[in-house]
Amino acid sequence: MNLEKYIQSIEGLDKQSMEEALDHWDHLTHPIGSLGELETLTIRLAGIQKKKIPNIEKKAVIVMCADNGIFHEDISSSPQEFTQMLANAMVQGDTGVCSLAGYTNAEVVVVDIGMLHTGPFDKRVLDYNVRQSTENFYVQDAMSREDAIQGILNGIAVAEKKIAEGVKIFGTGELGIANTTTSAAVLHAITKFPAEECVGYGAGINDVQYQKKVKVVKEGVANRIKEEDDVISILAKVGGLDIAGLVGVFLAGAKNRVPVVMDGIISSVAAMVAVELNPLVKDFIYASHLSKELAAPKVFEYMKIRPLVSLDMRLGEGSGCPFTFMILESGIHCMENMGQIAKTNIDPYVQVNLRK
Template sequence: MELLKRTVERIEGLNEDVMKECRDRVDNLIKPQGSLGKLEDLAVQMSGITGEMFPVLDNKAIIVMAADHGVCDEGVASAPQVVTVVQTYNIPKGITGVGALAAVAGADLVTVDIGVQEDLEYGDTIINKKVKYGTDNMTKGPAMTYEEAVKALETGIEVAESEIKKGRKIIGTGEMGIGNTTPSTAILSVLGEIAPEEITGIGANLDASMVENKANVIRRAIALNCPDKKDPIDVLAKVGGLDIAGMAGTMLGCAANKTPCIVDGYISTMAALIACAIEPKTKNYLVTSHFSKEKGAKTASELLGLTPMLDMNMRLGEGSGAVLVFNIIDAAINMNKAMITFQEGGIGVV
């Protein structure tokens, strides 16, 4: 708990002076004011995070948290849990969705076993940070203990800080865990006080009867465990997941170290909700990447209060949406750096 406490205490507001300077420049670039939309806001946010007018965010990584979920025993997933193991091996090889896209963005993949149900062969490609062998079945009791939830959060912090010390300038969040839309929807149901059937989606292509079962499972888990929405760690422990906790910790670690963090889709947004509930200033350091196609995604983004950059009809996870935003952020910074202002162009009247 000490690492979590120290990390939260280090999270500050953005550099308002540099943001004002950046906004003044962006508003006077040789274009109609506001005509480059979200790129303008991104440039200002990146300056506020880093304290630099023209930050260089050229050492990029997606941290992928891999974990299993005991609630899969209730038939909430269309794929067997062994897929978590298989994909955890495949992700660092660059042969999954996020790998293909990361190669284009020039981003590295950092794969973390935070709770896969089997022991893996770790070597240099997978980081062993296993908190436990998957969460417990949340329809039988809490998904994990409060202490395990804290440990998973602190694991995310540790991994983020380790990568930042290696020189990472910008980090995206990703996950791998069969069944993880179920705890994600349970978290959203609790934090948003929304009935599960209103936000439960198809996940990895469930049919209608399985979606109905999934919503019922979520309702039973919430009724049994009575998570306290005023305590985000209690919610995480009772109906969450180790991968979600790890991503939330990553976001807190990035915020404490003034490093931009890109939120992937639906499941990453649940992590962002938890992180921002723990420390609201974390939101300043986040960029939400895309509107997931998952049913509850729009509601989750609205609850978080951040509008995603893209709407691509994607719902893969892994960090596949987050990695797309790396190049957009590069474009935003280069817009500010490469374009001239009206004054620099010898035009006195804007």
């Protein structure tokens, strides 16, 4: 597959379907626009699916799992073995995202895209491994450009396989010790926001480690990134394979007209990278929640989007995505089940229009 051609083949929202969805909402028994975001979210979903009343019955959260060489700079509170241990626990249904996804009847798809093989794998973890961990970007490039592209292509392959199985909406999650550091580095390199605004405490580090993390991100990016580097070069030099795989999911969603939901800081940075590759991808993305991670607001500021909810969550894994599934399904349910104004005795010409 030619990645550049794939990216450029993405088309925008279908305006006719959005107009039909808008007209449908405006003929339902309620003051026009009074359901606010439930209306605007589902109208955009209609434009994604080219369908007046959209459908997201079949849902999946794709979780990309990878290890990161930057771990060796002592910027994490957990050993690297946790990545594989948690991946095994996830396919067994034991983690937070599994419970939340189960509540919304969504499948959790666990993908090894770059983990160290530190022990026995549960056979239900999908093998799309590009390489076992990246390098330490503080001392050398995290990976080659070719590896980064392969990570994106593998993400596309995972998503397109699920689309062929009928999935109508994706959530995006990740597992990877030290991946808040790689995502902070990518955020810093692309946006030029100060490193101190891009670095958070991740899964829990002490203040000494936090200062190390800021130093590693600031100096690592300064040493690795050149002015002429494009976004894929940035991803390769200071990013991670979990981010690359999620970039592929966002691109595949846009290409195949399937909405994709952002979770926390790592998947949000992946969404940002995908939008840098083609701005039309933004139309296919829903931002789930405002992560408690310190850098999360900076992604929304840069992308000029806003999250649907704020619950002080910072688990990762894709755990924020099921809330978006529920919100969208609520809107679709209204579209399908609210009565038509024409069937009431209410004069449609005196309806209040709250959308104006």
